Amino acid sequence: MDAAxxxxxxxxxxxxxxxxxxxxxxxxxxxxxxxxxxxHPMLLGVSVMKVMGLRPLMETPLKAPYVQRDVLRxxxxxxxxxxxxxxxxxxxxxxxxxxxCWAAVHHPDAAKPLAxxxxxxxxxxxxxxxxxxxxxxxxxxxxxxxxxLVSAVAGEDAALRLRQSVEASLSAGVFGSPTVxxxxxxxxxLDKLDDVxxxxxxxxx
Amino acid sequence: MDAAxxxxxxxxxxxxxxxxxxxxxxxxxxxxxxxxxxxHPMLLGVSVMKVMGLRPLMETPLKAPYVQRDVLRxxxxxxxxxxxxxxxxxxxxxxxxxxxCWAAVHHPDAAKPLAxxxxxxxxxxxxxxxxxxxxxxxxxxxxxxxxxLVSAVAGEDAALRLRQSVEASLSAGVFGSPTVxxxxxxxxxLDKLDDVxxxxxxxxx
Numbered sequence: 085m086d087a088a089x090x091x092x093x094x095x096x097x098x099x100x101x102x103x104x105x106x107x108x109x110x111x112x113x114x115x116x117x118x119x120x121x122x123x124h125p126m127l128l129g130v131s132v133m134k135v136m137g138l139r140p141l142m143e144t145p146l147k148a149p150y151v152q153r154d155v156l157r158x159x160x161x162x163x164x165x166x167x168x169x170x171x172x173x174x175x176x177x178x179x180x181x182x183x184x185c186w187a188a189v190h191h192p193d194a195a196k197p198l199a200x201x202x203x204x205x206x207x208x209x210x211x212x213x214x215x216x217x218x219x220x221x222x223x224x225x226x227x228x229x230x231x232x233l234v235s236a237v238a239g240e241d242a243a244l245r246l247r248q249s250v251e252a253s254l255s256a257g258v259f260g261s262p263t264v265x266x267x268x269x270x271x272x273x274l275d276k277l278d279d280v281x282x283x284x285x286x287x288x289x
Numbered sequence: 290m291d292a293a294x295x296x297x298x299x300x301x302x303x304x305x306x307x308x309x310x311x312x313x314x315x316x317x318x319x320x321x322x323x324x325x326x327x328x329h330p331m332l333l334g335v336s337v338m339k340v341m342g343l344r345p346l347m348e349t350p351l352k353a354p355y356v357q358r359d360v361l362r363x364x365x366x367x368x369x370x371x372x373x374x375x376x377x378x379x380x381x382x383x384x385x386x387x388x389x390c391w392a393a394v395h396h397p398d399a400a401k402p403l404a405x406x407x408x409x410x411x412x413x414x415x416x417x418x419x420x421x422x423x424x425x426x427x428x429x430x431x432x433x434x435x436x437x438l439v440s441a442v443a444g445e446d447a448a449l450r451l452r453q454s455v456e457a458s459l460s461a462g463v464f465g466s467p468t469v470x471x472x473x474x475x476x477x478x479l480d481k482l483d484d485v486x487x488x489x490x491x492x493x494x
Contacts (some may be wrong), residue, residue, distance in 0.1 A: 131351065135350055135351060136344075136346065136349050136350050136351055136352060137349070137350070138343050138349065139341075139342060139343065144341050144343065145340055145341050145342070145464075146336065146343070146459070146462060146464035147341060147464055147465075148462075149462065150462060150464065150475060150477060153475070154477075155401055157474075157494070160494055161494045163340060190449060197342060210369060212462070254351070257354065258351075259350075259352055259355070260352075270355060271353060271360075272359075273478075273480060273485075275478060275480035275481060276480060279480075280481070285340035289362070289365055289366045
């Protein structure tokens with residue numbers, strides 16, 4: 085009997101529009117090949133700025149205006165209504181990322197719905213989720229109550245879990261959002277999702 | 290009567306493996322939609338390092354090992370035999386880029402074959418084309434003689450033309466290799482060639 089197929093590992097930063105776009109496709113993509121997906125928040129502020137020594141994308145000459153145009157072009161093509169200018173300064177992603185890590189431990193069945201709810205609140209509704217209290221204002225999934233969530237993301241346990249999660253993503257070599265790892269093979273970028281699907285369909289090349 | 294459709298503008302750096310891979314596809318892609326392609330050498334050393342203030346790709350932690358793996362993965366999938374380790378230090382691209390600019394003026398019909406010959410010599414045969422004399426050792430296309438080519442790329446005229454070409458690419462917003470501009474719409478990255486084709490097929494979105 086074959087072992088159960090392993091999950092795809094999906095890494096994203098809440099402030100990354102490409103990460104948001106990928107979040108809308110990655111589970112369906114995996115399901116077409118009998119796979120599940122494990123979501124991991126990561127922090128571009130750590131990987132790009134601290135480890136790689138690069139500027140933030142939207143402060144990089146030439147690249148910033150291109151990315152802004154490319155994001156809007158993708159949204160238009162896929163009929164996604166963004167409630168936020170992709171060129172505007174991002175929120176602080178720590179609160180949302182900590183909420184994911186806390187939910188993964190305490191409400192594992194609701195962790196992915198919570199991540200989706202926060203992505204939707206930020207990218208579609210244009211809400212700023214920088215502060216823990218902001219999470220009380222969004223539509224939370226069943227099983228997650230605002231009070232415990234807000235307390236948890238302000239606490240040290242969620243912060244520690246996020247640090248561990250970010251450290252693990254760096255150890256896995258993850259630097260950008262979105263990144264998908266399929267059976268140890270890493271694919272970086274929204275534009276690579278078709279390759280991820282081809283890899284799943286073919287078993288690799 | 291409709292005006293003739295405009296050429297696609299294709300920008301690449303000789304030291305970019307993704308630029309090389311795109312060079313193998315972009316003319317066929319355009320031809321499927323009745324378009325021609327104009328090739329432009331650009332310099333990542335200017336756009337990435339000087340204008341954008343970033344490190345060279347292959348000196349960037351996390352990204353360098355990923356890109357190396359991704360390049361080899363693409364080559365394997367598309368049956369391209371690379372004669373060069375994509376992680377090895379690159380040649381100086383000025384000679385090859387100047388040769389393109391010189392040929393575009395003095396041998397326009399041979400300019401693209403010359404660019405292809407240099408890309409093949411560098412990426413498939415593993416030759417270093419940093420020095421003008423190195424061009425005498427490669428298989429040159431009809432119409433290009435080694436003596437005048439080597440003299441030209443060592444001269445000031447070719448250097449000036451390249452500076453103008455690089456300046457024009459920056460003015461057009463080009464920062465990465467490959468970049469394709471279709472009717473004013475810019476697409477950056479090898480992974481975007483399928484989008485370029487979709488854009489051509491649909492007239493945009």
